[in-house]
Amino acid sequence: MTLASSPDTLASGNMRGAALMVAAMVLFALEDTLLKDVATRLPVGEVMMIFGIGGMAVFTGLIKQRNERLLHPALWSRLMLVRALFEIMGRVFFTLSLVYTTLSSTSAILQATPIVVTAAGAIIWRAPVGALRWMLIILGFVGVLMVLQPTSGAFSPLSILAVLGMLGFAGRDLTTRAAPPVLSYAQLGLYGFAALVLSGAGLLIWDGPATLPSALDLAALSGAILVGVSAYTCLTFAMRMGELSVVTPFRYSRLLFGMAMGILAFGERPDTWEIIGGVVIVIAGLSIMLTSSKRKTAAG
Template identity: 55%
Template sequence: MDNLRGSLWMILAMAAFAVEDTFIKTAAIALPVGEIIALFGLGGTAIFLGLTWARGERALVPEAARPVMLLRIGFEIGGRVFFTLSLAFTTLSATSAILQAAPLVVTLGAALVFGERVGWRRWSAIAIGFAGVLLILRPLPQSFDPASLLAVAALLGFAGRDLMTRAAPPILSRMQLGVWGFAVLIPTGAAMVAVTGGARLPQGSEALALCGAIGFGVLAYYALTAAMRMGEVAVVTPFRYTRLLFALILGAWLFGERPDLLTLAGAAVIVGSGLYTLLRQRRVPPPPAAAR
């Protein structure tokens, strides 16, 4: 029963993430990307500060200044900036499809950075997954869109953030990590606006889009946390890929996106490779305990 509830929480989280992306893309039609990032960070910081204090925790703790946390912040900034730029300049469908390769990149990083054991089958799945990314990018002179590299940069940023989260001090709760993850977006967005200009007070539908992005972003974060704590990780994690389904539906419905055959094929290859990697990970026995 816990696995069923965890899976439902994961599906809710992915649906909320897809709606959040839709609101951000809508806001980016009229507002500068830097302003969106700064206001998104401001709203998320306020909410997570409240949740942190409600749990009797402090946001300012010495562990937040450790080198691994600074690396996490750097990856968080890179992932969020490039992701927002990708939503602004490319389709929701293509951006979401490329980001589905994140579990593959995390698996690769875990092997290279943490020395985790990865057999030849999972290495093969990672390589095939990256081939799926190339199908979407189509790196040929006549069909390549340089803006699609924004999603690749976002993918690397978010994967690096997830890896650094695994190495973060265990004393830091998810709420405290959420505070810092959102807080660093405020000066980042402000710096972007200082360079690009064009900031103005959001009006009407723009303000609603930003509020929607913040609200659904927090809901998604909460649902994701509930899913990972309630069910077995190997059972609930595959439902992350439902985010692509929601993105395809919302992209077609709201923005008139019609992904071509290569994009859909690339997305299918990425999802299939990721699912296989997760299944193989369940079968790999844990390393023997070290002798005392």
Template identity: 50%
Template sequence: MERAMSDNLRGSLFMVLAMLGFAIEDMLLKRVAAAGMPVGEILIFFGAGGCLLFAALTYVQGQPIWHPAVISPRMLAKAGFEVMGRLFYTLAIAFTALSSASAILQATPLVVVAGAALIFGEKVGWRRWSAILLGLFGVLVILRPGLEGFTWASLLAVLGLLGFAGRDLATRAAPKVLTNFQLGIYGFLAMVPTGAALLTWQGGAVMLNPMMAVQLMIAVVVGVAAYWALTVAMRTGEVSVVTPFRYTRLVFALVLGVVVFGERLDAATMIGSAIVVSAGLYTLVRTRRVAG
């Protein structure tokens, strides 16, 4: 019992550290975009940097960098969803408030549960379906469609949410012979050609100044470290205990949005965030009870 409690405590701590890392990564990428760097160029550098770091980690672990399973249909689907999630969420944090984009992203676990039921045939009862619908209503509260506070750019975060949910579902179906580090290599690599295509449409690259370069490098290192911490968290503690700490990312994003970018938190964002998080936590608790 004591060992289980210790593992859950360590797993929860690593999950919080991972969410802090992802929030810092988002903040740095938003700062680089605000400094005038096109999103396509950000994706190129961020994707290449993450790919190289994961390749180095894979090599140090004695794992092969290339495996034929990488070009399997499931992996190609995962790469496509990874690109969709990264592309649209990066655009979202570049053109909208970090706090609202991060709040919308918190609905990802709800969409994953719905997708698991529809695609993999997992049993989801009416209570969890109700929680999923409530969480999606919370997203609508944040978006404020039809009201003065609504902006079409906010839909970028929704598309990013759908991409990340698809990636998580595809990861479940990914070939078991591939390790997390190997998955990381090709997830980041897929951003490079996507960024290049977007950059062509945006009109070309800009010259990086020293501050841009430093912030991008820190974002890559912090992002990879956060991914590693997330992996440790999920493999150390019980999933039902560790997973709720994913929502600390929203807290960190709200604080960074206010402190770094001077964002003002309106009632709709706070109420919608509370609805999304509450629905997500209920879904996790209900899933644990059903599994038990």
């Protein structure tokens, strides 16, 4: 047994990976908080454009450092164009949900993304999904309905924004899995932020006119850019450092941090159904991961 494959080394990598994943989720929740706060003073489209331009600048620097091409020919493939459309859909509706609904409910609904990816993979690519996993997928959707509360007086039509954003991100994740392997994470990041700029420009036409950001707004947006890039970096290293079956479940900690940020920064008070629905979504998602891991282990 080599040192690289020793149990102690593997356990240490898992611990570091889990810690980095939790750190990434904290940073993503902070990014959401900063963007939600700035969007109360500036048009949503303008916020998205500034955030997108900042992200593009960071990833452009990374691409240059790695001696990669800014505009790779694979960018113009049909799959990448579809990915860009899903990216725009996810970014637009998720940001609108942050602005017009609560951070806690938006964070809860976002956790259903892996569940939708699993269901879509089974339908589109005929990935093997047994009866148990289909039951867990349905359970996850029931959790989303608990958060939305469509039959109660607490239901807000604006809650659909988070659902549309979540579906957009699920489509993006699906197409990313099939993206040409010649494209690096830095190139994909650049193209994702470019889609954010384009979608922000479209929103600004509807939500404008643009206003001159204050020094406080620019500071908050700069912080959101730095936090967002740091979160993406932590996420990338976490996925590479530990076992996926151990590290990935810690992504669901974003729900806790999102709700905490909503309570502390905006005085939100998630009701009982929101909390129960969020827990149901997390349980369904974790169970799907667990059954998938067991199936792969048995197959190996």
